[in-house]
Amino acid sequence: MSNNKITCEITNYGGIIRSLSVPDQSGYCADVVLGYEHVGEYETDSYYFGAIIGRYANRIAEGQFELNNALYQLAQNDGHNHLHGGFRGFDKVVWTPVAQSHNQLKLEYIAADKEENYPGRLYVQTTYTLTDQDELRIDYWATGDQDTIVNLTNHAYFNLKGHDQGDILDHQLRLYADYYTPIDGHTIPTGEIVSVAETPMDFRKLTVIKDNLDLSSPQIINGSGFDHNWVLNRSITYDNTPGTNLYLAAELFDPVSGRLMEVFTTKPGVQFYSGNFLTGPIAGKNGAKYQKHSGLCLETQYFPNSPNYSHFPTPFLKAGTIYNHTTIYRFRVKTE
Numbered sequence: 001m002s003n004n005k006i007t008c009e010i011t012n013y014g015g016i017i018r019s020l021s022v023p024d025q026s027g028y029c030a031d032v033v034l035g036y037e038h039v040g041e042y043e044t045d046s047y048y049f050g051a052i053i054g055r056y057a058n059r060i061a062e063g064q065f066e067l068n069n070a071l072y073q074l075a076q077n078d079g080h081n082h083l084h085g086g087f088r089g090f091d092k093v094v095w096t097p098v099a100q101s102h103n104q105l106k107l108e109y110i111a112a113d114k115e116e117n118y119p120g121r122l123y124v125q126t127t128y129t130l131t132d133q134d135e136l137r138i139d140y141w142a143t144g145d146q147d148t149i150v151n152l153t154n155h156a157y158f159n160l161k162g163h164d165q166g167d168i169l170d171h172q173l174r175l176y177a178d179y180y181t182p183i184d185g186h187t188i189p190t191g192e193i194v195s196v197a198e199t200p201m202d203f204r205k206l207t208v209i210k211d212n213l214d215l216s217s218p219q220i221i222n223g224s225g226f227d228h229n230w231v232l233n234r235s236i237t238y239d240n241t242p243g244t245n246l247y248l249a250a251e252l253f254d255p256v257s258g259r260l261m262e263v264f265t266t267k268p269g270v271q272f273y274s275g276n277f278l279t280g281p282i283a284g285k286n287g288a289k290y291q292k293h294s295g296l297c298l299e300t301q302y303f304p305n306s307p308n309y310s311h312f313p314t315p316f317l318k319a320g321t322i323y324n325h326t327t328i329y330r331f332r333v334k335t336e
Contacts, residue, residue, distance in 0.1 A: 001103050003130040005029075006331065013039050014091040015052035015107050015126050017156050019285070020136065025258030025333045030162035032259065034295040037285045043092070047278060048155035051091030052126055053084045055111060055118050056315065057153040058229070058271060058304040061188045065307035067119065067316065068147055074117050079186060084155070086116035090124070091155070103130040113146065120146030120319065135330040142323040149315045150323045151302045153267075157275060157295025160254035160261060164288035168275065168296045169210035174251040175203040175272065177230035181303055181312075182219065191309050193231055201228065206253060209274065209296075225276035225293065229269045229303050238264045238328070246326055250298050258335055264328040265300035268313045273297040300327045 001008045007029070009019040018036075021029045035049050036042055042049065056074075063074040063082035075086035084091065095107035104127065111122040122144040129137040140152040159168050180201045181189040196202040199219050200212040214220060219228075238246040249270045250263040263270070273296060280291035306312040317323050 001105060001128065001130050003103050003132060003134070005134050006130055006136070008128065008130055008136060010105055010128055011039050011042070012095045012097055012107055013042055014050075014093065015095045016042055016091070017050035017128075017136075017154065020156070022134070022259060022331045023333065025335065030165075030257070031285075032158055032160050032163060034157040034159065034163045034288075034290055035285050036283075047157075047282070048084060048091050050156045051154070052095070052152065053155050053299070054090035054124065054150070054152045055085050055116065055122060056082070056149055056151045056307075057084060057299060057301050058151065059083050059188055061186070061305050061308060065149065067149070067307075070119075072117060072119065081186060081188065088116060090152075095126070098125070104128065118148055120144040120148040122148060122150065124152070126152070133330060134332060135328050137326065137328045140323070140325040142317070143321065144317060144319055146319050148317055149307050150317045151306070151315045152323070152325055153271075153299045153301045154327070155297055155299060157297055158252065158261065159295045160252060160259040161257055163284065163295065164286065167291065167293040169208075169213065169293055170255075171209055171296070172206040172253040172255065173203050173209055173272070174206045175230050175270065176233050176236065176248050176250065177270070178204065178233055179231040181229045181231065181269075183228060183304075187227060187304075189229065189303060189305050189309070189312075191311070196230075201230070203230075203272075206251065213274070225274040227271070227273045227276060229271050229301070231303075232265070232268055232270060234268070246328070249300060252296075252298070253334070258333040260332050260334050262330040262332075263298050263300070264326075264330070266324070266326050267300040267302065269301050269303045271297065271299040271301055271304070273299065300325070
């Protein structure tokens with residue numbers, strides 16, 4: 001897909017964003033997402049590079065949740081946790097292209113009842129669009145024939161310098177969130193919603209990532225980096241449009257290239273993951289070697305373990321109703 005400035009390659013295996021090339025302040029285009037050279041390499045990938053994540057993105061404690069007085073046991077593929085849909089989540093299935101143009105691709109997938117032990121047959125569509133505003137827009141749509149849980153996102157790893165240009169620790173990040181959800185030693189939210197003030201989780205202004213990466217802090221996961229959910233303020237709407245439920249979630253800036261990425265979403269949370277577990281060197285596309293912190297993810301979502309916390313936004317989807325979710329990654333250039 002392409003528009004006047006941006007090009008994007010997507011494979012229907014996992015709905016994966018394989019490449020995303022955007023210009024810098026000099027007009028030079030670089031691929032800013034991590035990925036592999038060949039589709040077959042994604043089949044054994046454990047990092048979820050660029051993939052659609054579902055049926056439930058992020059973690060569910062002990063792989064368990066209750067729905068309609070029934071207990072569901074999902075795969076425990078992350079220690080004791082269920083992660084990103086299980087052993088064969090939406091990142092490991094072949095999606096069907098149902099519409100395509102020069103700037104848009106619509107994919108669909110039908111998940112069977114009890115697939116990864118989730119209840120109900122689920123019909124899912126994901127539409128990728130490159131807009132005239134230099135945006136990659138992702139629209140998710142789903143409906144099921146039984147009550148179930150749904151939480152869809154994309155797991156692209158961004159490096160605005162270029163996917164092969166080292167780590168992202170000198171990027172500047174702003175998260176439009178005054179609160180986050182602390183986690184326990186198993187990366188599961190404790191259920192608390194806590195202020196980011198006076199903690200390394202405070203990205204309320206553009207902040208150099210490494211400046212907040214205090215590995216001795218109790219908030220930093222296992223002394224390695226960020227893998228937390230932030231509770232979005234949802235105060236600044238997309239282009240200040242009244243009545244919309246699409247809000248500014250994050251800004252990511254690389255001062256070397258001048259590339260700036262703004263993230264808008266309809267979801268209540270965003271998971272900032274700083275690529276802590278990229279155990280390199282990982283052989284990436286075009287001869288790249290990825291290491292720890294080579295890319296970061298901004299995964300728009302319901303909160304982790306939401307099925308087990310009634311005070312978190314609900315991921316439950318009633319039979320016959322519609323799940324809708326939009327996320328926009330807007331690119332532009334700026335100088336410091």
